Amino acid sequence: MSFDKKVTVAHLSDLHIAGRSDRHQLSRLEFMFEEFIRRGYDHLVMTGDLIDTASPDDWLILKEALVRQGLFDWNRATLIPGNHDLIDLEEEMRFYNALNPDDGFRRRRVEERLREFGDIFRPLISGNGGTGAGLPFLKVMRFGALSLSLVAVNTIDPWSGSDNPLGARGSVSRQTLQALAAPEVAEAISGSFVVGLCHHAYKVYGTGGLVDQAFDWTMEFRNREDYLRAMQKLGASLVLHGHFHRFQVYRADAVTFINGGSFRYFPRRYGELTIGMDGQWSHRFVNVAP
Numbered sequence: 001m002s003f004d005k006k007v008t009v010a011h012l013s014d015l016h017i018a019g020r021s022d023r024h025q026l027s028r029l030e031f032m033f034e035e036f037i038r039r040g041y042d043h044l045v046m047t048g049d050l051i052d053t054a055s056p057d058d059w060l061i062l063k064e065a066l067v068r069q070g071l072f073d074w075n076r077a078t079l080i081p082g083n084h085d086l087i088d089l090e091e092e093m094r095f096y097n098a099l100n101p102d103d104g105f106r107r108r109r110v111e112e113r114l115r116e117f118g119d120i121f122r123p124l125i126s127g128n129g130g131t132g133a134g135l136p137f138l139k140v141m142r143f144g145a146l147s148l149s150l151v152a153v154n155t156i157d158p159w160s161g162s163d164n165p166l167g168a169r170g171s172v173s174r175q176t177l178q179a180l181a182a183p184e185v186a187e188a189i190s191g192s193f194v195v196g197l198c199h200h201a202y203k204v205y206g207t208g209g210l211v212d213q214a215f216d217w218t219m220e221f222r223n224r225e226d227y228l229r230a231m232q233k234l235g236a237s238l239v240l241h242g243h244f245h246r247f248q249v250y251r252a253d254a255v256t257f258i259n260g261g262s263f264r265y266f267p268r269r270y271g272e273l274t275i276g277m278d279g280q281w282s283h284r285f286v287n288v289a290p
């Protein structure tokens with residue numbers, strides 16, 4: 001492949017695959033992956049809520065589809081989990097809250113699922129394509145003269161009856177922020193085009209109405225300002241995210257945030273990022289023919 005002029009990235013989010021019986025969605029996904037191959041994208045990014053069930057068996061369905069298309073490769077695809085990948089809301093509400101109100105227990109359950117996610121999606125979610133798959137990670141890829149760095153963090157917080165009733169509020173952990181601030185990170189991405197990946201939306205648009213305000217609260221990115229500062233420090237031009245099912249492009253200070261919408265609800269639409277060798281970039285949402 002020649003990268004003389006540009007590098008192209010396809011972005012999907014919020015697939016919410018609901019098991020093997022979700023045939024319609026799965027055939028659309030297969031079609032979309034084939035479309036990406038036909039159009040010759042250099043890389044595919046998926047920003048969480050890959051499945052709807054937080055069940056590792058369902059992650060395998062996605063893995064198998066990526067393998068079939070030759071996309072299950074460190075160089076070809078990168079993905080991160082969303083709240084629906086790591087939290088089974090029904091399970092939390094029905095069983096764990098009543099039996100065990102301990103917060104540490106809930107956090108450990110999210111961490112355990114995150115480890116399983118790492119096991120299944122290694123090598124897509126590791127810095128070097130090998131062992132130690134997990135979030136956060138930094139992937140520095142070279143496409144001819146262009147170096148592209150993906151800085152991926154986990155923003156999924158455990159469910160909490162009072163504080164996170166839908167499991168949809170999120171934050172980036174203090175340890176992750178510290179890891180991002182390490183001099184080795186700045187050194188590794190120096191001279192690179194930096195793109196942040198997270199699941200939660202920096203901005204959730206409400207109308208200001210009371211119902212909307214309540215809804216916004218349940219899915220907010222709690223420490224989004226800390227995250228924004230960390231991304232700015234790393235010189236990130238862009239952040240790709242999902243969670244709030246709308247296709248959007250907006251800015252916060254010097255960083256452009258791109259919401260990849262939801263493949264579940266708009267399965268003909270995806271984001272296309274084009275980066276020139278000079279670091280100039282452009283983005284558009286593409287609609288594919290039925």
Ligand SMILES: [Fe+2]
Nearest residue numbers: 014049082243
């Ligand atoms: Fe979602």
Ligand SMILES: [Fe+2]
Nearest residue numbers: 049082083243
């Ligand atoms: Fe989400």
